[in-house]
Amino acid sequence: MDRDRSKDASEGIAPMGIQALNETVLSNQPESRYECPVCLNWLRDPVITTCGHKFCKSCITSWLQNSGHCPIDNINLSMKVDIFPDNYTKREIQEQRMNCPFSTKGCTVKVTPLDLDAHIAACEFNQPETSTQPEIKVPCSFQAVGCKDLFDSQEEMNQHVETDVQKHMSLLMNAYSEMKINNDMSNASIDAKEQEAMTLWEAPDKDGNQAASAPLNNTSALIRALYERVVVLEQRNREQDIVIANMSKQLSAFTIAKMKQNNDMLLRYCMGNYVWKIDNFKARLDAMLRDPYKMLYSPGFYTSPNGYRFCVRLNISPMNRHCFALHVHLMKTENDDCLDWPFNGRISFAMINQYNPELSQKDTMMSNSSLIAFRKPTAEICMRGFGYTEYAVVSDVIRNGFVKDDVLIVRVSIKALYERVVVLEQRNREQDIVIANMSKQLSAFTIAKMKQNNDMLLRYCMGNYVWKIDNFKARLDAMLRDPYKMLYSPGFYTSPNGYRFCVRLNISPMNRHCFALHVHLMKTENDDCLDWPFNGRISFAMINQYNPELSQKDTMMSNSSLIAFRKPTAEICMRGFGYTEYAVVSDVIRNGFVKDDVLIVRVSIKCV
Structure with missing residues (x-):
């Protein structure tokens, strides 16, 4: 089933007002990442759970009062310790702008998704259409599948549709099952999946336009609406992808094959x-x-x-x-x-x-x-x-x-x-989420590759990174031959969701007999949530591997006026901060800083 088409359906996105939906209303449907899995509407006061799912605050509160489990993966949740405000998603929703459903009547107002209902109620173009026909009863939108209720006004019918969801879903499922049985009996020679596709979807032509087809009757329209709603619900796979992505950001896909490996990880990260x-x-x-x-x-x-x-x-x-x-x-x-x-x-x-x-x-x-x-x-x-x-x-x-x-x-x-x-x-909400996720989910993962392990160590090194530069003599020769040759360390984090830095080592352009040593800020997915410019303490230590007491250690404070500590706009900030003449090349080679062709540089970066 094509997930990408779930939001492009032309009718039946929601049972309410199927016959009255137009292109403007359909374009106002939320993306899956902004949709509450409980009410299937835009997230209102969004919150995120420790298992990575997003809900309206009122929806998940009501749900947990009755169930106590996550609606998506059935994990036990508590409102006190497992639910946190998702301010990032809230800001994203507030930045969305939607057309008024009465734009075809002349309304040009664009509002946020959460303000749309209030605008519709007050919109000057929201006027009832005059009719010369005598007053008649309004049937339920689900009359074709068995609902016999009649109402005096459209508002009463809409309220009925909202409150009797279970009844209508049951009628739709019965109609869908009956239709499937009839189709299977009449098309026994056609593959089931092919028949389903032929019934509910039209293939696009070569120009990407939807092929013309015979008009659907009321039953088919309702069944199609149900089928498209099922498509939306089947986007749980997409939710799972989001969960996996979140866990890969927090744990760098750290996994454990055996209980011993799990214990070793807990012992290393018990602080x-x-x-x-x-x-x-x-x-x-x-x-x-x-x-x-x-x-x-x-x-x-x-x-x-x-x-x-x-x-x-x-x-x-x-x-x-x-x-x-x-x-x-x-x-x-x-x-x-x-x-x-x-x-x-x-x-x-x-x-x-x-x-x-x-x-x-x-x-x-x-x-x-x-x-x-x-x-x-x-x-x-x-x-x-x-x-x-x-x-x-x-x-x-x-x-x-x-x-x-x-x-x-x-x-x-x-x-x-x-x-x-x-x-x-570490006593902040972000770390509480990380610790909770690690304690509940750490035993469910295994280590697949060394790269994932390294990524985990870099994210959780708390700003303390030991850079071991192997094959150093060859790298040094390359830097001496090429003045533009530079060595960069992997990016490491000051906290799991904090600032990201890398270290640069090169021959100083000011003095070809000295090493230059700098740190550079790097772009992360959390930059919008961090305070800029960066403010903290940076410590370097070039380790003497034969006599650690002779290691060269230096500490410096950041300077908020420098471009080097502003929010990076590229993957690696072009401006670095450090020492243009940190150590003499010959001293590093002769005085025990290189052992087994490896040079070790320790960096410690702490936010203030």
Whole structure:
């Protein structure tokens, strides 16, 4: 079925007023992206759900009061946490302009879709046509399919059509079924799909014009109206495409093939907030009581996607066999050379009372930069931990409601000092939508290609991007030969729906012995929703891979008067911001910045 023709039908778009519809009214029908799936009219006070569908606020409110599920995909929804205003769509609808249905009588007014009804009621050309015929009863528009109701006025008939939708749909479906049976019996030699097309659609001629056909009777017109409405409803596939597109923008089509991959993703993107559920706890406790060297370790989790990695250790205290010891340990990651050492931040423990959460045991401590436990780890797990040697009494944990269904829950929150601002900035509605979608839908996806994975990391790096330039010597030779040769990093985001930047490295035109290093703003689908010009802090670090302490680090603030920070009009803003003489080429080559033919540049961009 051709979706593109669903809005081009010449009659029967809606049951009301089928005989009176003209080209002006038909042209005023909403596009599918502006149409409420419940009332099938223009979206009024549009809202969007966490599953990606759009509705009128009043429609979805009434629907959820009776159902509690999404009308499209039947997912459980709550008005308090799953429904959000869609101001972008609201602005788009308000920018639409439509002709008055009485334009053929001389009205030249163009109004927004939502103001059309009010204009029609007050339009000076909305005058009843005079008639010399005696007053007669107005039959229902669905008289041909069995509705026998008669009315004194057109307004009463219109109200009847609006209120008795279920009755009329039932009559239409019965008529359609009866017509299909007759057609099948009389055209048994013709394919069913071909017969359906011949009955309800006329093929265009070679010039693209609709071929002439015999006039349809009332029944055929109504059946055709139903069929076209079914076409509109069948655009759910299009809605699904929109959902997939939204998820690809938010998650970059990030998918998971196995539960292990799902857990790894949650651990990397938990932002330092990890809930450790220790199942089969009584058996594990018995093992620890029998063996004093028996210890339980949680999976490794990250303070940010490219940040520090920690795990939690629970064991019987060697100082007091009646108590639990609880510690955190730093773990090795691929980005350790790009991080600041020793770790500096706040660590919070909470052993959850599952029968009365108010009785949960909560403790907070600050890191100590003088301890080995917070230095850069040299092994997979740092041997030195940091925490409490006597955190909780074993008997109290067993008796006082901390263990339920043989599960003990320990919640850990680790925040690096420089990440606290990021966490606070994430407390907005956009991030709530992203987190809700990730928590509900993350388990439904799988990773198909490395490119999709990279796109995900770029969108959710929170402005912290590590650019690894491989095959560097060959690229450097090319830049030295060609003064216009430049290297650009992939585009990365300051937040999932925030600003997008890329980094440019090239030989300085001012000094051929130096590198120039700049950032450029890039175009995104959310630019209209962002504040311009960009205002924030930009940090560069060219990493010394043999001695990270010798890395070259620089920080600068944006300048709102520069074109470089205005809303980009091209895919990449032509104006960049940075250093025209950032580092001497020979120093970069000789002093340990290049290892295994790879140069690493770390960029951190934070909105202010």
